[in-house]
Amino acid sequence: MNVRRSATVLAAVAVIGAATPAAAAPSPSPSQAFPSALYGDKDPQYDGVWRQSLALLAQHTVGVKPAAKSVEWLVRQQCADxxxxxxxxxxxxxxxxxxxxxxxxxxxxxxxxxxxxxxxAVTGKAVTWLKSVQNKDGGWGYTPGGASDTNSTSVVIGALTAAGEKPQQVEKGGKSPYDALLTLALGCDGDDAGAFAFQPDEKGELAANADATAAGVLGTVGKGMVVKPGARTEAAKGQACEGKNKKTPEQAAANGAGYLTKALAEDGHLTSPTPGSDPQPDYGNTADAVVALAAHGDTGQAAKSLRWLEKNSAAWAAQNGPAAYAQLIFAAHATGTNPRDFGGTDLVKRLNATGPAPQTTEKTRATDEKSDSDVFGVWWYVGVCLVAGVGIGFLFSGRRKRQQP
Structure with missing residues (x-):
């Protein structure tokens, strides 16, 4: 999820492909030294905690133990409340x-x-604070008191789930986070059927937003940034949007997944409109969409877009640093892809190089790689059985050469 925000925040930050601020901050000058425990070498004013969190979470996801001082830096960033x-x-x-x-x-x-x-103790205080700033519609804005938006509400749902909370039971004025997300889900009319909006516009109308839709799908299925590989399906292929049941999180998630599948189908990626020029590929939001589709079980299009990222995302990730590498790692993990051979790039090595050396030993890494290999072998076998039995299904493992707030 890049940092996609309200007008106030966007003005300050210039969402993270969907998880990271859209405009890269300048590199520090010799007189502008940042903490050695921090991942990334660009100004952290708008995204320091975000990119640090994604980096540490991605390392943990692939079995890498982060540097102790990097974890300590993140903990010490917390305010007393x-x-x-x-x-x-x-x-x-x-x-x-x-x-x-x-x-x-x-x-x-x-x-x-x-x-x-x-x-x-740290996460407990953070969850208590998040609950204290929940809006009356059940959602969250980027800043306390700000209007609820799909992206912020969804990333908080991920935090609640990770901390062992039940998001549907976290209410303000009788409204849960899912109630907020449902008010931001479009109906089933027109080309944008099933999408989520970031926020209503000044007239209260909803406009489709692919980035927000990826976040909305992840939120309505109650998942965080890390999604385990799910059963291989083609659930979204040809799936019609169903408006009569839109008021359930399950149907909203299905509708959103259908919209993403359609948006990704032609080129394999999402695009980001650039004023004065042709739309450009949006690598971060594409990675987020892969995670969202995998979380919903729509692994067919997720696999295709993952392959596009393998071929095309290297320069983008190198320019955008730790949060970008983390997003790609999350996408790889969600689809059962080896992040250490991602289109010929070792995402884990590249991520580790953006900050302090982790504590993981080579022996641990070798064990992790063997575990990855075992998982891929299982999925290859499942895929072969699926094709042999019913003549359909997408073999993720058939292409297995072996991813910044």
């Missing part, structure tokens, strides 16, 4: 009313620190 701001240069100074805390950085930190374990 449980919230996180994007970057606090001096964490010994108490947060105050001018500290720009937000739900996205906080939710990302919860997902990372919960996965790493041993930080229950």
């Amino acid at each position: 449980g919230s996180f701001a994007p970057y606090r240069a001096d964490p010994t100074t108490a947060c105050d009313a001018k500290t720009m805390v937000d739900t996205n950085q906080t939710a990302a930190a919860v997902q990372a620190l919960t996965a790493l374990g041993g930080h229950d």
Whole structure:
């Protein structure tokens, strides 16, 4: 999920392909040194906690133990009330009313620190803070009190789920996060049938947003950034949007998955409109869409778009750093793809190189790689059986050469 935000935030940040700020901050000058524990070498003012959280979560996902000082840096970024701001240069100074805390950085930190374990006090305070700033419609905006949006609501759902909460039971004024997401889901009329909007426009109307749709699907199925490979299906292929049941999270997720499948089908990727030029491929949002489709079980199109990312995302990831590599790792993980041979690129090695060396030993890495290989072998066998039995199905493993708030 890149950081896709309200107008106020976008003005400040210029969402993360869907998980990272859209405009890369300048590299530090010699007089502008950032903490050695921080992943990435660009200005962390708007996305420090976000990219650190994604980096640590991605490392954990592939069996890499992060550097202790990098985890400590993230923990120390927390304010006394449980919230996180994007970057606090001096964490010994108490947060105050001018500290720009937000739900996205906080939710990302919860997902990372919960996965790493041993930080229950930190994540507990963060979850309590998130609950305290829930809007009356059941959702969350990027900043406390801001209008609810699909992306923020979904990343908080992921944090709640990771922390062992039941999102449907986290209510404000009788409304749960799913109620908020359903109000942002489009109906089944027109070319944008089934999509999610980021937020209503000034007239209260909803406009389809592919990035928000990927987040919306992930949110309505109650998943976080890390999704385990699911059963191979072609569920979204030819699936019609069903408006009469849109008011259930399950149907909204199915409708959103259908929209994403259609949007990805022609070129294998999503696009990002660029003023004054032709639309450009949106690598981050495509990675998010792969994770969302895999979470919903629509692995056919997820596999195709994953292959497109393998062929085309290297330059984008190198330019955008740790959060981008993390997004690709999440996409690879969700589809059962080896992130250490991602179109010829070792995503894990590239991610590790953007920050402190992790604690993982070569022996541990070898064990992880063997485990990955065993998983792929199982899926290859399942795929062969599926094709032999019914003549359909997509063999993810047939192509197995072996992914920034």
